[in-house]
Amino acid sequence: MRLLEKIGLVLFLLGMGVFIAIPFLGSYTLDRDLVVSNTKEIHQEKMGEILSPMYGKEYTSNFSFLSDFRSNFNSYNDQLKSQQLWDQVIWDDYGFALAKAAASTPVRENPWLWLGLSIGLAVIGGFLYNFKKYEGEPAGIKNNGIFHSKLKNRGWLGMVTGGFLILFYILLYWFPAYLVNLVWMVEPISKMLSGGSASQWFLYGLVYTMAILVMGIRMFRKYRGNKYQQLRTASVMFFQTAFAFLIPEILVLLNQPYFDFKNIWPLDYDFFYDYQIDTFLSGGGVGMFMLIWGILLIIVGVPVFTYFFGKRWYCSWVCGCGGLAETVGDPFRQLSDKSLKAWKYERWIIHSVLVLAVVMTALTIANYFSGFSLLGNVTNQLHSFYGFAIGSAFAGVVGTGFYPFMGNRVWCRFGCPLAAYLGIVQRFKSRFRITTNGGQCISCGNCSTYCEMGIDVRAYAQRGQNIVRSSCVGCGVCSAVCPRGVLKLENGPEENRIQELPIIIGNNSIKINA
Amino acid sequence: MPTRHIVILGNGISGITCARQLRKLEDQVRITVISGESKYFFSRTALMYVSMGHMKFEHTQPYENWFWEKNRIELIHQWVKEVKFKEKTLIFSSGEKLPYDQLVIATGSKPNKFGWPGQDLNGVQGLYSKQDLELFEENTSVNVSHAVIVGGGLIGIEMAEMLAYKKIPVTFLVREKGFWDNVLPREESELVGRHIREHHIHLMMETELKEIISDEKGRVKAVITSKNEEISCQFVGLTAGVSPNVDFLRGTELAVGRGVKVNEFFQTNLPDVFAIGDCAEFEKAPAPDRRPIEQVWYTGRMHGETLAYTLCGKQTAYNPGIWFNSAKFLDIEYQTYGTVPPIWDEEKVQNFYWEHSGGKVSFRMLMDAQGKILGVNNFGFRLRHEFFDQAIQEKWTVERVIAGLKKANFDPEFFAPYYLEIQQAFKKKFGGDFQPEKKSWIQKILGAKV
Numbered sequence: 001m002r003l004l005e006k007i008g009l010v011l012f013l014l015g016m017g018v019f020i021a022i023p024f025l026g027s028y029t030l031d032r033d034l035v036v037s038n039t040k041e042i043h044q045e046k047m048g049e050i051l052s053p054m055y056g057k058e059y060t061s062n063f064s065f066l067s068d069f070r071s072n073f074n075s076y077n078d079q080l081k082s083q084q085l086w087d088q089v090i091w092d093d094y095g096f097a098l099a100k101a102a103a104s105t106p107v108r109e110n111p112w113l114w115l116g117l118s119i120g121l122a123v124i125g126g127f128l129y130n131f132k133k134y135e136g137e138p139a140g141i142k143n144n145g146i147f148h149s150k151l152k153n154r155g156w157l158g159m160v161t162g163g164f165l166i167l168f169y170i171l172l173y174w175f176p177a178y179l180v181n182l183v184w185m186v187e188p189i190s191k192m193l194s195g196g197s198a199s200q201w202f203l204y205g206l207v208y209t210m211a212i213l214v215m216g217i218r219m220f221r222k223y224r225g226n227k228y229q230q231l232r233t234a235s236v237m238f239f240q241t242a243f244a245f246l247i248p249e250i251l252v253l254l255n256q257p258y259f260d261f262k263n264i265w266p267l268d269y270d271f272f273y274d275y276q277i278d279t280f281l282s283g284g285g286v287g288m289f290m291l292i293w294g295i296l297l298i299i300v301g302v303p304v305f306t307y308f309f310g311k312r313w314y315c316s317w318v319c320g321c322g323g324l325a326e327t328v329g330d331p332f333r334q335l336s337d338k339s340l341k342a343w344k345y346e347r348w349i350i351h352s353v354l355v356l357a358v359v360m361t362a363l364t365i366a367n368y369f370s371g372f373s374l375l376g377n378v379t380n381q382l383h384s385f386y387g388f389a390i391g392s393a394f395a396g397v398v399g400t401g402f403y404p405f406m407g408n409r410v411w412c413r414f415g416c417p418l419a420a421y422l423g424i425v426q427r428f429k430s431r432f433r434i435t436t437n438g439g440q441c442i443s444c445g446n447c448s449t450y451c452e453m454g455i456d457v458r459a460y461a462q463r464g465q466n467i468v469r470s471s472c473v474g475c476g477v478c479s480a481v482c483p484r485g486v487l488k489l490e491n492g493p494e495e496n497r498i499q500e501l502p503i504i505i506g507n508n509s510i511k512i513n514a
Numbered sequence: 515m516p517t518r519h520i521v522i523l524g525n526g527i528s529g530i531t532c533a534r535q536l537r538k539l540e541d542q543v544r545i546t547v548i549s550g551e552s553k554y555f556f557s558r559t560a561l562m563y564v565s566m567g568h569m570k571f572e573h574t575q576p577y578e579n580w581f582w583e584k585n586r587i588e589l590i591h592q593w594v595k596e597v598k599f600k601e602k603t604l605i606f607s608s609g610e611k612l613p614y615d616q617l618v619i620a621t622g623s624k625p626n627k628f629g630w631p632g633q634d635l636n637g638v639q640g641l642y643s644k645q646d647l648e649l650f651e652e653n654t655s656v657n658v659s660h661a662v663i664v665g666g667g668l669i670g671i672e673m674a675e676m677l678a679y680k681k682i683p684v685t686f687l688v689r690e691k692g693f694w695d696n697v698l699p700r701e702e703s704e705l706v707g708r709h710i711r712e713h714h715i716h717l718m719m720e721t722e723l724k725e726i727i728s729d730e731k732g733r734v735k736a737v738i739t740s741k742n743e744e745i746s747c748q749f750v751g752l753t754a755g756v757s758p759n760v761d762f763l764r765g766t767e768l769a770v771g772r773g774v775k776v777n778e779f780f781q782t783n784l785p786d787v788f789a790i791g792d793c794a795e796f797e798k799a800p801a802p803d804r805r806p807i808e809q810v811w812y813t814g815r816m817h818g819e820t821l822a823y824t825l826c827g828k829q830t831a832y833n834p835g836i837w838f839n840s841a842k843f844l845d846i847e848y849q850t851y852g853t854v855p856p857i858w859d860e861e862k863v864q865n866f867y868w869e870h871s872g873g874k875v876s877f878r879m880l881m882d883a884q885g886k887i888l889g890v891n892n893f894g895f896r897l898r899h900e901f902f903d904q905a906i907q908e909k910w911t912v913e914r915v916i917a918g919l920k921k922a923n924f925d926p927e928f929f930a931p932y933y934l935e936i937q938q939a940f941k942k943k944f945g946g947d948f949q950p951e952k953k954s955w956i957q958k959i960l961g962a963k964v
Binding site for chain 1: 811834962
């Protein structure tokens with residue numbers, strides 16, 4: 001390892017260490033004013049009363065603070081629940097807001113310093129580690145040692161990384177109150193961008209974007225000499241930074257609804273939720289534009305772009321989940337399961353999620369237009385189930401946390417309802433295919449090994465058969481790693497795109513269907 | 515009830531293709547494939563990637579393990595010691611026996627050893643089989659500070675790359691004047707040579723191996739070259755080609771020359787015995803530009819699929835189409851279509867060669883006196899097999915080929931459109947009634963520069 005890479009690695013690990021340590025810093029003190037200013041008006045009085053035993057006490061960790069908070073809060077709620085006084089139960093979770101307000105920590109006092117020491121060091125370290133990688137070596141495939149790696153072949157480093165990611169996602173989705181210090185750290189950036197206070201989602205967005213940018217630089221280095229990979233990486237870096245991160249914040253600054261213009265239903269599963277629709281409808285011209293834009297993407301954008309370019313236009317050039325998978329996840333792409341069995345599971349699971357998303361949305365819209373007379377608040381329960389099981393557990397915890405175990409496209413392959421929709425168009429009505437180059441395949445297996453979607457590319461290539469698969473995200477890596485120049489992503493006439501009985505050329509003895 | 519029992523000896527690409535096609539053509543035949551090397555078919559060409567950590571060994575297996583049972587192809591993982599042709603029986607090294615009705619010999623190759631002193635020392639090996647790979651890992655796991663590779667061909671360069679991955683410096687002894695110049699014309703050979711040196715591999719041209727010297731433990735410690743230079747090394751790779759793996763068949767009723775002698779139907783001199791792939795030697799070369807022994811992945815596959823027809827009663831002579839091949843030299847890919855020999859008769863053959871200024875991309879096209887295409891070599895970019903198969907078969911004029919070169923391009927999107935420069939270079943040298951392509955606006959904005 002070169003000196004620069006060593007320095008980079010050390011800085012990165014330091015930054016990560018500080019990031020992990022930050023939630024443990026500082027103390028927490030609550031008083032009635034904080035409770036009042038951080039709860040809804042209807043709960044102010046009650047919450048102020050429930051939490052009064054905590055006032056003035058200095059808690060030395062968020063664990064003791066939150067445990068006390070929960071015991072006070074829960075004993076109140078439990079009592080009401082046991083008396084079946086459901087309408088008096090407080091369903092809102094004020095843990096995060098109160099912990100954030102009660103925190104008295106060095107991070108809150110010096111957010112820039114801690115930001116620099118954690119995310120800053122990690123980003124600089126990651127940059128130093130990557131930006132000169134493979135310097136002095138000829139451009140080419142850089143897969144040396146991947147299956148000898150402790151990180152990339154489910155070794156102990158992979159297990160640790162996966163464990164860390166899973167823990168982070170669990171905290172982020174269900175226990176954000178433990179992360180308030182980290183949120184304080186990014187507060188000034190949020191203030192600068194949107195003028196608003198930072199939430200855990202802002203922290204996540206920032207970390208997510210930084211991760212894509214730094215690992216995007218890694219992609220530039222790794223795939224030097226491969227213009228397709230370079231452009232597609234630049235594209236996901238751009239869409240994440242501008243569309244997913246900056247523009248929504250700036251919209252808020254301009255008093256417009258928060259909106260990610262590239263997020264498409266049903267991946268964006270709450271697009272048709274009543275509160276979203278209300279936001280759009282009350283958002284004036286801009287809100288109306290967002291609503292129409294979102295609908296146009298679903299009914300025109302997806303079919304038309306996918307017809308011309310395949311689902312890759314979205315999945316590996318635009319999408320945020322795809323962006324993370326293609327940058328941060330790239331070192332793990334070889335871990336996807338290529339078995340026929342996995343393909344069967346894939347089709348059942350992903351299409352079930354699509355059906356679930358469609359049914360849920362249809363019920364939501366019907367309910368909305370019937371003025372909630374149809375189902376009342378049943379749709380809310382459906383929403384919270386979907387949000388928990390699919391939106392958080394599947395897309396987040398499994399989707400990213402399982403990178404080091406099952407490859408970088410677990411969510412995209414098994415779960416994403418938009419990928420399922422794009423895939424149906426790609427399979428049945430598209431000009432996209434991966435062409436195989438006559439009889440040149442030597443069945444080596446590089447293509448299948450490095451297919452992040454678990455497609456057994458070789459099975460097609462060695463038969464001389466075009467690859468037309470709903471799951472293919474068109475990342476182009478099979479083509480890149482092929483040592484014999486066999487695979488080419490192409491958009492072309494639909495005629496003969498799907499070859500049921502391919503013929504390998506080169507043998508004039510017989511014309512057989514391999 | 516199975517109609518008959520066909521036993522295929524060897525589970526490489528030839529044997530396995532034959533077995534698969536047989537099953538497709540005939541439901542009732544009993545098929546057994548025997549291999550002592552590995553139970554399941556794997557891609558020999560990918561062994562280097564296993565060594566370099568690009569893949570695990572399982573990844574080189576093109577079919578999942580259930581495939582064989584599902585298709586009723588019985589697999590026997592044993593070495594065959596002897597074939598009793600009269601009794602139609604195989605005898606395994608374990609002593610067990612297996613009777614057959616028809617036998618297909620597809621035993622592949624073994625690395626050439628030319629009787630060099632010390633060629634069987636520890637630390638000296640070829641690279642062909644799964645066992646060779648395992649031996650390579652063993653041989654390179656201890657204190658190898660320098661390695662010597664003998665023979666500049668495709669396996670040699672693979673081995674050099676594998677050693678480079680292990681950070682073992684390599685000296686490459688090549689008998690010829692240029693790298694692989696018994697196959698490649700001078701410019702291509704030089705291009706590859708430059709790239710090998712760029713990877714810090716020490717190429718010694720026109721140098722042969724004279725002797726391998728042992729240390730006191732029977733392990734290689736140095737080699738002596740034909741120039742009487744001693745090179746200290748702890749590993750020697752013997753990659754001076756391969757020859758048919760048929761020694762266990764010599765001295766039997768079966769006619770064996772360098773390989774098992776076969777006619778165009780892969781029939782040997784014995785009834786119900788056939789040979790395909792690397793181990794077969796045609797009595798008469800299958801085509802003017804072919805050799806009697808074909809040792810390429812693709813020909814092995816074609817042998818297998820053709821013989822399956824004959825075995826199912828559809829007597830089919832081997833009639834290979836337009837020659838094609840490919841390889842990868844470290845980072846540079848190579849493809850060839852049609853006939854491009856290393857040297858040609860300048861009176862009968864015209865030559866067009868273009869090389870990119872970077873020295874890593876090249877294109878050669880040979881044409882006959884009438885300007886009809888004979889074949890192409892391309893390095894560092896990809897060309898479409900289907901296009902050239904058709905062009906060469908239909909004897910297109912080179913002008914037509916060059917004019918349509920954009921269609922022949924098989925590089926990924928946004929890659930440098932080398933065909934533009936090739937078209938211009940061709941037009942400059944030979945003229946011709948076509949307009950070189952122009953860059954599209956997308957290529958201008960986003961595409962890589964030529």
